[in-house]
Amino acid sequence: MRVLIVGGGGREHAIAWKVAKSPKVERIYCAPGNAGIAQVAECVDIGVMEFDRLVEFAKEKKVDLTVVAPDDPLAAGAVDAFEAAGLRAFGPRKNAAILEGSKAFSKDLMKKYGIPTAAYETFDSADKALAYLETADMPIVLKADGLALGKGVLICSTLEEAKDGVRSLMLDKQFGSAGNRIVIEEFMTGREVSVLSFVDGRTIRMMTSAQDHKRAKDGDQGLNTGGMGTFSPSPFYTEEIDAFCREHIYQPTVDAMRAEGREFKGVIFFGLMLTDKGPRVLEYNARFGDPETQVVLPRMRNDLVDVLEACIDGTLDQVELEFEDNAAVCVVLASEGYPEHYEKGYKISGLEKFSDEDGYYVFHAGTKSDQNEDVITNGGRVLGVTALGGSLKEARANAYQAAEWVEFENKYMRGDIGKAIEEA
Numbered sequence: 001m002r003v004l005i006v007g008g009g010g011r012e013h014a015i016a017w018k019v020a021k022s023p024k025v026e027r028i029y030c031a032p033g034n035a036g037i038a039q040v041a042e043c044v045d046i047g048v049m050e051f052d053r054l055v056e057f058a059k060e061k062k063v064d065l066t067v068v069a070p071d072d073p074l075a076a077g078a079v080d081a082f083e084a085a086g087l088r089a090f091g092p093r094k095n096a097a098i099l100e101g102s103k104a105f106s107k108d109l110m111k112k113y114g115i116p117t118a119a120y121e122t123f124d125s126a127d128k129a130l131a132y133l134e135t136a137d138m139p140i141v142l143k144a145d146g147l148a149l150g151k152g153v154l155i156c157s158t159l160e161e162a163k164d165g166v167r168s169l170m171l172d173k174q175f176g177s178a179g180n181r182i183v184i185e186e187f188m189t190g191r192e193v194s195v196l197s198f199v200d201g202r203t204i205r206m207m208t209s210a211q212d213h214k215r216a217k218d219g220d221q222g223l224n225t226g227g228m229g230t231f232s233p234s235p236f237y238t239e240e241i242d243a244f245c246r247e248h249i250y251q252p253t254v255d256a257m258r259a260e261g262r263e264f265k266g267v268i269f270f271g272l273m274l275t276d277k278g279p280r281v282l283e284y285n286a287r288f289g290d291p292e293t294q295v296v297l298p299r300m301r302n303d304l305v306d307v308l309e310a311c312i313d314g315t316l317d318q319v320e321l322e323f324e325d326n327a328a329v330c331v332v333l334a335s336e337g338y339p340e341h342y343e344k345g346y347k348i349s350g351l352e353k354f355s356d357e358d359g360y361y362v363f364h365a366g367t368k369s370d371q372n373e374d375v376i377t378n379g380g381r382v383l384g385v386t387a388l389g390g391s392l393k394e395a396r397a398n399a400y401q402a403a404e405w406v407e408f409e410n411k412y413m414r415g416d417i418g419k420a421i422e423e424a
């Protein structure tokens, strides 16, 4: 089989690495890819939003399966474009990717089908939103309706902050048209857990749990980022919580999407808050998480290609997912200054020390090869160092040890990824 992966970050590297393990796969392409992905795939210089070129490429290379990984192309209908050309693609169609693409849609869906989530109101006008805030309890959460690189969520502790937030989202258009409409929702407290799943339209199969660390600095301080590190499984995600979520959240979401005429095929990522009143949905994503994928796929026993195909074919009921009884921790190595200003172009050393046979992985996020074939930094998040271990504690020690193998100028990482585990 020939497989094309659309995307070029750490998540796509983990997907490409896992796809390469499948004995069915003879060739992997990745658009646009990065220097790490180039070790397992042929990278092609086509952007993730260039649907015509992607489809043309897939036809020319006789690609059997395309995996669309990032949110923007999914929300814009990349899978529909491949299907219209008679090609097989993994991921939700545009009418289902709206589960992530519109927070107002997902909140209304949960309300309509009784799926537990924070109480909320939706606003199309800044005046009405501002008036509503006068009567609301603080802290409160503001969310841009549309996609905003994971940054369209503001947690406001005072009325003044909340009003400024509404103005910057709706009037100053901080995230462009994503803020034409906003959701204002109740602030919840608790542990956050990410649970990814495969869905074939009807059947849902849960992957093992994980937890992300979204803030830039230790102790969950600093700005929100794309994710600074993850661990899997989450010790806070107990069997009891899992049973509740299966009954009240997971299958009901899949059934709700089908009932709405928006059959979902692909990955649903459930962002959960474990509150003292039980689990609540914080958000849905319509794709693999980044960097959750970097700790979930190394623990998965199944042939990923079989599972992706079962989702497309609607035969997921015949698949059982299996995960190793171990743990994984991923520490993101970033460029100092991320997510704001940072420099790129520094040579990276130490990458040769990693061997997946020993349970050490280095997934590239923002890297490229220069003229001398050296790997250089090319983004805010540069690498994700993942290590396995018999326990979370062991995996954490291994990941931090491996993070020291890699050197580049301005290297920055959090020191407390998975620290919560030791308190569990």
Ligand code: AMP
Binding pocket: 118, 141, 150, 153, 155, 185, 186, 187, 188, 189, 192, 214, 271, 282, 283
């Ligand atoms: P989202 O993009 O919806 O996942 O939001 C980003 C982050 O904001 C989440 O991971 C939470 O940490 C936080 N967040 C979102 N909604 C709420 C809420 N209702 N209460 C508390 N924190 C929230």
Ligand code: GLY
Binding pocket: 150, 212, 226, 227, 285, 288, 289, 290, 291, 292
């Ligand atoms: N790690 C969170 C996300 O992928 O959106």
